[in-house]
Amino acid sequence: MLFSTLSFLTSAATLASAAVLPSSSLTKRDNGISVTPHDRYSSSIGVLGCKINTNRVAYWPSSPDCNNICVKVSANGRSVHLLKIDQSGGAHDISYDAWNYLSTGQSAKDDPTQGGGIDATWEDAPMSDCADLLSAGGGKLAFAAANSMNFITSCSADTWVGKNYALYNIVNTQCTWGYNETCTMPDPSQGNQPTCAHQLGTTVALTSQPVWNIDYGTGQLSLAQ
Template sequence: MLFSALSLLTSAAAVSATALPSSFSSSSSSAAAAPAKRASGSISVTPHDKFASSLGVLGCKINTNRVAYWPEARGCDDLCVKVSANGRSVNLLVIDHSGGAHDISYDAWNYLVTGRSATDDPTQGGGIPATWEDVPMSECADLITEPTGRLAFSAPTGMNTVGSCLGNAWFAENYVLYNIYTSQCTFGYDEVCTLEGNLPQCGHTLGETAVLTTQPVYNIDYGTGKLSLAA
């Protein structure tokens, strides 16, 4: 049940029970075949000020100021990490794969450096020494803002992730699909979709790129602390 970077343009129709992407392993895979799980470690964390999720996690349904972009593969129920530095800690949702750096939201990085939000006391810099550890998903529950408390995915673009993780007990009970096309919630419809077979069923045409303005996602711009609309 491991993920790596997934294309935001993956078609939902391409997902089937017999053809999961090779970057995932199914729930029936043997433990011996899976890479060893790294429960904690020392890293350098760097600031990331532009929200995106190649896994299809919707930014309008989570706290985008508390996310991580990790180079290591993660499990379907292993998306919450605690990062500590300078005597402070933040819990983060791992919602994307990085090319090698341990990136975290600019606001989270700023808090670890200064103890204050980037909107109040923006600072600049590179990697800072930190430690991280896997923590239960319950410790990231307050970072999920979707009305039912479930982790929301794009039905048009997030089906590779969802289709590969449905065999996981936590994931199967704690995900929801929306007919929103982009992870920044700029196109689509703010409506819940259901799965029939392997295909999402939504009130409007799946993946329609109608402009969506009711679910804005904001970035905190690096160095200035000003808000800008994510795109």
């Protein structure tokens, strides 16, 4: 099934209320699930689509947590690694391109198909298996500085996110507003508002960091909004 794009305000509200489920080690699983295609990028915890491979994202019922961000999904003799950075309304959605690959072995850009759930299994995977999905540099997972602090501050310093997050002065996960500049966290005694070169959260148009969706059934690219 396809889920409509969540507005950024909805994503921010989900971010504020999502339960964080930290764990200290990988929990291997082999649960049978049915994965369905999702063709519009979003992230309930504020991960920037312009700093990751948006064709490899898991939109699942469980809340993203501070350690197990990378998952491996297998079906039809094929596997993909995905970043679990969004929470769905109940389905095990994955990026349309990942779903198409599991279904046919082809990219959705080259040979787009349509359909419903694919029987699959999944397991948590080490972040090293998802390293090639991150493009912010230094192996960091990039977040919107103005709208991700509820999640960031919920992750203790000894979690993977606590050790490997990067903050950017980009307002929305589709990267259409703000400045493509990194921000820093002040000393804890000074609060939890990031410091950036420009005013935090400014809604100036940003055109240098496009996020592209692959449209369901057509394989055409469309600019995420």
